[in-house]
Amino acid sequence: MASILVYAELSEGKLASTSLELMARARELGDVYAVALGAGAKNAASTLGKHGAKVVHVNEDAAYDDYIAEPATDALAALYEKEKPDAILFGFTPDSREVAGRLAARLGVGLIANAGDISAEDGGFVAKVPYFGGSKLASMKANARPAIVLIRPKSFEASESGGTAEVKQLETPVAEASKRAHIAERVVEASEKVKLEDARVVISGGRGMGGPQNFPLLEDLAGALGGAVGASRAVVDAGWVPYSMQVGQTGKSVRPGVYIAVGISGAMQHTVGMKTSKIIIAINKDAEAPIMKMADLGVVGDALKIVPALTAAVKKKKHG
Amino acid sequence: MKIVVTVKQVPDPNSNLTLEGDNTISRDKEAVLDPGDECGVEEGLQLKEAHGGEVVLVSMGPERAKDAIRKGLSMGADRGVLVADPQLAGADALLTARVLAAAIKQESPDLVICATESYDGSTGMVPPMLAELLGFPQLTFAKKVEVDGPTIKIHRQTADGYQIVEAPAPVLVTVTAAIAEPRYASLKGIMAARSKEIKQVALGDLGVERSEPAETIGAVVDAETRKAGEVIEDDGTAVDKIVQVLAAAKVL
Ligand SMILES: Cc1cc2nc3c(=O)[nH]c(=O)nc-3n(C[C@H](O)[C@H](O)[C@H](O)COP(=O)(O)OP(=O)(O)OC[C@H]3O[C@@H](n4cnc5c(N)ncnc54)[C@H](O)[C@@H]3O)c2cc1C
Numbered sequence: 001m002a003s004i005l006v007y008a009e010l011s012e013g014k015l016a017s018t019s020l021e022l023m024a025r026a027r028e029l030g031d032v033y034a035v036a037l038g039a040g041a042k043n044a045a046s047t048l049g050k051h052g053a054k055v056v057h058v059n060e061d062a063a064y065d066d067y068i069a070e071p072a073t074d075a076l077a078a079l080y081e082k083e084k085p086d087a088i089l090f091g092f093t094p095d096s097r098e099v100a101g102r103l104a105a106r107l108g109v110g111l112i113a114n115a116g117d118i119s120a121e122d123g124g125f126v127a128k129v130p131y132f133g134g135s136k137l138a139s140m141k142a143n144a145r146p147a148i149v150l151i152r153p154k155s156f157e158a159s160e161s162g163g164t165a166e167v168k169q170l171e172t173p174v175a176e177a178s179k180r181a182h183i184a185e186r187v188v189e190a191s192e193k194v195k196l197e198d199a200r201v202v203i204s205g206g207r208g209m210g211g212p213q214n215f216p217l218l219e220d221l222a223g224a225l226g227g228a229v230g231a232s233r234a235v236v237d238a239g240w241v242p243y244s245m246q247v248g249q250t251g252k253s254v255r256p257g258v259y260i261a262v263g264i265s266g267a268m269q270h271t272v273g274m275k276t277s278k279i280i281i282a283i284n285k286d287a288e289a290p291i292m293k294m295a296d297l298g299v300v301g302d303a304l305k306i307v308p309a310l311t312a313a314v315k316k317k318k319h320g
Numbered sequence: 321m322k323i324v325v326t327v328k329q330v331p332d333p334n335s336n337l338t339l340e341g342d343n344t345i346s347r348d349k350e351a352v353l354d355p356g357d358e359c360g361v362e363e364g365l366q367l368k369e370a371h372g373g374e375v376v377l378v379s380m381g382p383e384r385a386k387d388a389i390r391k392g393l394s395m396g397a398d399r400g401v402l403v404a405d406p407q408l409a410g411a412d413a414l415l416t417a418r419v420l421a422a423a424i425k426q427e428s429p430d431l432v433i434c435a436t437e438s439y440d441g442s443t444g445m446v447p448p449m450l451a452e453l454l455g456f457p458q459l460t461f462a463k464k465v466e467v468d469g470p471t472i473k474i475h476r477q478t479a480d481g482y483q484i485v486e487a488p489a490p491v492l493v494t495v496t497a498a499i500a501e502p503r504y505a506s507l508k509g510i511m512a513a514r515s516k517e518i519k520q521v522a523l524g525d526l527g528v529e530r531s532e533p534a535e536t537i538g539a540v541v542d543a544e545t546r547k548a549g550e551v552i553e554d555d556g557t558a559v560d561k562i563v564q565v566l567a568a569a570k571v572l
Pocket residue numbers: 205206207208209210231232233234235246247248249250251252262263264265266267268269270273283284285286289301302303304437438439440442
């Protein structure tokens with residue numbers, strides 16, 4: 001039986017939902033172990049147990065929260081030497097990928113990133129990775145042991161399997177020499193009304209919105225539908241809206257009941273973060289935009305006219 | 321302050337990619353300096369302007385990647401190093417990081433600047449590997465970089481705001497596109513770049529050997545795509561149609 005180590009990502013004491021998604025697939029690959037570092041690790045361990053972890057290695061040292069990547073890399077490298085898992089799974093998230101990168105370089109094994117799935121084949125592991133602008137899917141066989149694989153959020157559905165994990169204290173202390181990249185301050189800018197990741201309806205705006213002055217049109221529609229507003233990277237990079245609103249490969253992955261893409265062309269790096277939405281509606285003045293080829297309903301027209309009219313119609317339907 | 325900026329040559333984002341028979345992405349397209357690295361070069365130049373020092377561009381790629389280095393030199397960087405070797409064709413992230421680390425070590429920089437992720441590789445795995453191999457701490461997702469004596473301080477973009485993260489130099493920083501608007505190369509800059517040094521080295525010069533790639537590419541199949549639904553022109557009834565879809569999806 002293969003042994004699989006899952007890196008459970010904690011952020012200010014909270015377990016990342018991606019970690020539980022990973023557990024769902026890891027259970028099918030072999031015996032599952034997890035490691036949780038920083039504040040909240042013990043709490044996370046009991047949740048991880050319910051999701052199939054046999055053993056969870058924990059350490060609640062604050063250094064894991066306060067210093068970027070290095071303390072966690074040390075802990076994982078030490079754990080690897082002791083337990084020799086066949087595979088180590090990470091979420092393909094900003095925080096996890098930093099740890100995974102350092103670990104892969106330290107162990108000298110390389111890694112497979114941005115995977116959408118992983119399976120056990122011929123005593124090894126094969127990951128499915130989008131290729132060639134996302135139009136192709138490549139099967140990539142991991143050549144090294146451990147196989148380090150980073151899997152995109154929302155690739156699997158998290159589910160409890162029942163069970164209790166044995167909680168093991170990770171004894172290695174955090175080395176002083178690894179306390180270097182220090183998070184001195186945390187500044188929260190965005191106070192989202194409805195969380196993008198949890199919203200039933202997401203309305204995202206792209207460059208076709210014309211400018212930041214038109215984003216309130218999307219806020220109004222979101223307000224009427226009880227949804228949240230997202231954005232493409234083009235408008236985040238342009239400074240129209242904060243990064244917290246970015247949907248896509250380097251932003252958030254969402255899976256709402258309805259996703260409305262407004263003035264977004266539908267580049268692969270965007271669609272990878274929303275294509276599992278149940279219903280996709282696109283509003284775009286270009287009938288040939290790639291987003292039109294994946295939308296359940298594509299409306300060709302001017303967003304600045306359609307969105308206010310839609311908001312009015314939604315309000316009328318709700319109240320009338 | 322000695323600053324190394326890693327620069328990668330990538331297929332022009334404005335041209336369409338094609339696949340070769342063996343499922344590798346063909347390289348004979350127009351190639352440009354990675355737009356993300358252009359922001360890295362800009363940030364390096366601004367830091368040099370504020371604190372003095374030197375900006376060295378380091379790249380791994382085929383010989384024509386000199387054009388990407390030349391672009392950065394014409395923006396104002398001082399000199400370049402290109403690691404070019406036929407053995408490096410198809411290098412994975414770890415081999416790339418090992419090669420870059422070996423080349424960068426010879427420069428003993430105070431600061432290494434990379435882009436958060438490249439336009440074509442786009443997994444952002446090279447920088448943390450590089451930081452590890454250099455033995456540097458990593459300050460990532462920077463939308464602002466400050467030098468405060470021996471300390472480098474950044475604003476690290478997070479999902480709901482930013483963090484102030486600091487580390488003693490030498491450090492590796494990854495920058496987002498929000499860090500700085502790349503300058504246009506002036507005619508004077510383009511002329512000056514012609515006489516700036518680009519040192520070309522091979523794997524052997526760095527004492528690095530080609531390693532087994534982390535993965536073997538097997539079957540490549542067409543990705544599952546969502547089927548296109550209905551596309552309608554907005555002739556005045558589009559809003560009603562959207563409302564129907566919203567109602568059917570039970571969000572209204
Ligand atoms: C490494 C990497 C990572 C990336 N990560 C992400 C990511 O996480 N998320 C992301 O979104 N992108 C990401 N990108 C960028 C992505 O490739 C695209 O550049 C980006 O998504 C384009 O944004 P857009 O659709 O808003 O702009 P554009 O591509 O410029 O499209 C604008 C659209 O608006 C339409 N339009 C214009 N005017 C109107 C109007 N009045 N009414 C209706 N429609 C109109 C146009 O027809 C067009 O289709 C990434 C890129 C790279 C290289």
